[in-house]
Every structure is written in C-alpha cells, then in structure tokens.
Amino acid sequence: MNKELVGASTGLLVLGILARSASYGYEIVKRLNAEAEGLFLWQEGTLYPVLHKLEKAGLVRTQWQDADTGRRRKYYYITAEGREALTERTEEWNAFNQMVLRLGEVRNG
C-alpha cells in the first residue's frame, strides 16, 4: 500500500484503535497490524512520534501503569477532544473517499 497514504492517516488510525479501548505502544501496533490484514505493516518505532504528537494536541492522555511483568507501561487514553477529532476526520475521509471513488468510476466507465 502507498506509504504516503498510510502516513497521512496514522493519527486517525491510532485514534480509532484507542477509541475502542486504552492501550500501550506495543499493543496498539499489534492491533493496527491485525486490523490492516496485510494491507500494510507498521514500522513500530514510528508509532511513538504519532502518539506523542496526539498527546501534545490533547487528543490522547497518558498514564503509567504497572504491568503483570512488574514493569511499567504507558497507557494511552483517547480524550473527549480526541473523539471529536476522530469523528471529524472520519467524515473528512469519507467525503474524500467518495470523491476518489466517483472519479475512479468516471475513469473506468
């Protein structure tokens, strides 16, 4: 899949994952890759700049929690602003997607 397309939508994808339940870095990647069903494979390290950017924008908040392993994990929670942003961006994507499909149909027709 086109990397630029995935890159432009990472924030939206992460918000989508977190909207279902709070999660930590490794688990977010696992869930994203599972959702992708082979469409793309995430370069795991690149998740953190996205997460930290969302946190700075106030769309997610974080909390360190003790894991079963005895180590601490940083959990990410979507905020109310994050949910709003997710709704807005999903609508934008839908509109954009509709346009792409329309243009694609014209070309193929």
Added chain:
Amino acid sequence: MDDKLSPATREEIQALCRKISVAHHLDAEIQEELHGHMEDKLAAYLDGEEALSEQDAFILVREHFGDPAALKRLLQDVHVHETHVSLALRLAVAFAVTTGLHALFGIAARAFLHVWPAARGMGGFQAVVALAATTAIVVSWLLLWRWQRGLAAGRTPWLLTRRPVYLVGVAALVWLLQSLAPISVLFDGSAPMLDLGNAWLIIVAAITAWPVLQCIVWLWWCDRPPRRARTAGAVAGVWALWMWLSSSLGILGGCLRAGALPAAASLPMLAQSVAMMLGYFALCAAIACGLYAAASYAATGLARASIARR
C-alpha cells in the same frame, strides 16, 4: 514473560534505546517506553505469539550474515578479482599517470615562479613546489580511484586498453621532454635556502612524506586480492628504482644543461650522492609498504571483528 530475557539482551535493548535521544529532560521517560515496547516484542517472538513474517525472517538472515561490505572485503582477500588487468599493466598505468601529472604540475609551478619572481623568496619557492607535488599525488590518486571503480563496474578505461610497453614508452618520453623543456630552464636559479633553525626534522618528514604517499598510491592501485607480499615488494621496488633513476638522470641532466660535466675528482662524490638517493627511495618504499600493510591488516581485522560481533 520478562524472565525469558537475559540481562545481556536487556542491556542491548537499553543501549539501542539510548541511541534515540530526544531531549535531556524527556529521554528517561521516552526510553523507558521504547524499552518496554522492544521487550514486549522480543518476548512475543520467543513465546511464538508473534508470527515471523517473511520480511522478519529476511532481517534475521541479513543480520546473522553480517555486513556485506565487511564480507566483501574478507572474500576479496581470498579470491582473485575478476579482471584482465595484469600487474605489468597496472604498474605501467601508475608510471604513466605519475610521470604525466608530475610533469604537468612541475611545469606549471616553474612557469608560475618564472612569471612571478617575487614568489621565489621567503619560502615561496618551497611552498609552490610542495603544492605542485601534493596536487600531483592527489590528482593521480583520484584518477586511479575513478578507474578502479570503472573496472569494478565492468568498464575498461581507455588507458588500460594500451599495452604496458606503449605506456612506459610514452611516459618516458614525457619525462624526457619535461626535463628538456625550455620552461624548465627559465628559472635556473637554485632554490633559496630556508633557515628554519631546529625545524629540520619537520622538513625531513615533509620531504619523505611525498614519496611515501606516492608509493602508497602505487601500492593501492596495484594491490589486488589475494594480497601477496611479493606483489607489494615488486611494486615498491619498481617505484623506488624509477624514482632513483629519474632523480639521478635529473642531476645529470642539470649538469649537462649547465654545460658542466662533473670533473673526474668530483665523480666519487656524485656516485656517493646517487647511492644515497637509492638508499633514500628504498627507505621511502619500505615505510610505504609498512604503512600500507598496517592499514590493510587493520581494515581486514575490523571487517573480521564486525562479522564476528554479529
């Protein structure tokens, strides 16, 4: 799950995380987060929770195999590089390039000193000669390096399609012409002596550095794997012989141009100077061989160590 990881592996993960430095006040927290992710991933692989994709498997294979550049170097120490360039041709090319460039830059330096006589004083003469000699060596290395890359890519530079005898003949002619060229006698004054007091050691080192560097360029150009001491010896020997011959002929040519053949009484002194020159160039060749061998073995050692580390 964490018990599966050894302290050594944890330390490696920690070292990897430390490389990702963002901002001093943030690093501890960010590194802890990244560390956790990597430990989770590693443990999941060990547990079999994380399936190994084809891409993952390839990464493992590549990492286990070692750095391709290091491996190439080690293999080149064993196998003969596929090339049709013989040692004789390489020597002839090195000879032609060195002679041509030294003639070119030598004439340029002399012309400069002739046109601008003021540059001859206050160490100017030495500076111009040094600049010309250094430029000739650097340019010769750049040329040979370019041709070496061309050969590695399967191209044969024009000069390497000539016969060695032809190249040596042309180079000898160039040397002869530049020795006799009118421009060489335009400035017939002797080099002004520079009084540097106790700095004679620096001067000796500098004078030795040029021939040593030039010899190293020859060694590098002629040295093809598998590396053989006798090849290096032959190259250094030919280089020293040529340097000695050209210097001796240069002295003789200078005497002839000045119209003064050495008197019978001064012949032993002349012979002594010529013999000393032979010793000097042999010493330069030996130093060059030593330095080149040390650098080569160090590079091979590093390559071997980089393979072993993985």
